[in-house]
Amino acid sequence: MTRKQLLLYWTSTTLLSIGMFSGGIAQIMQAEPNKEGILQLGYPLYFMTIIGIWKVLGVITILLPKMKIFKEWAYAGFFFVLTGAVFSHIMSGDSYSELIAPITLLILTIVSWYIRPASRKIAFTY
Numbered sequence: 001m002t003r004k005q006l007l008l009y010w011t012s013t014t015l016l017s018i019g020m021f022s023g024g025i026a027q028i029m030q031a032e033p034n035k036e037g038i039l040q041l042g043y044p045l046y047f048m049t050i051i052g053i054w055k056v057l058g059v060i061t062i063l064l065p066k067m068k069i070f071k072e073w074a075y076a077g078f079f080f081v082l083t084g085a086v087f088s089h090i091m092s093g094d095s096y097s098e099l100i101a102p103i104t105l106l107i108l109t110i111v112s113w114y115i116r117p118a119s120r121k122i123a124f125t126y
Contacts, residue, residue, distance in 0.1 A: 001117050009115045013062065016108035019101070020078060021059045027052030041088045051081060062112070068122045075113040082106040 001009075026034050027048040038048050058074035061067060085102040 005115055006117070009112060009117065012108045012111040012115070016078070016105060016112050017059045017063060019105045019108070020055045024052040024055030024059070027055070040094075041092050043088075055081070065119070068120060071116075071120060072122060075109060078109045079106070079113075082109060 027038075029052075030045065030048055034048055035045060038045060054077055058077050061070045061074040082102050082105050086099055086106065089098045089102065
């Protein structure tokens, strides 16, 4: 892995981690803007707690060394929750400005997953 790739990996992973961790904590704490947003999308409030806990656990997992199989699950979980957020905002008629955060985090998820070092990947043999 080149120095440039390593820098891109850690930059995308750090920004992704900050976004997902802070969002997860806000959801666990049921911050008022989050409550309004989740209800406006048509989801029950308890959904915030579930998603928030999984986001925090996912961030911890992608930052810790080893645990390659759990990293795959964490990245997949981020991908599913973020595509779900994008779809939910579109279907509820939200303005396009509401799509900026989930799309940005989705891109960071894909970049971080794709460019991660070999030591953080599962080796598949065919």
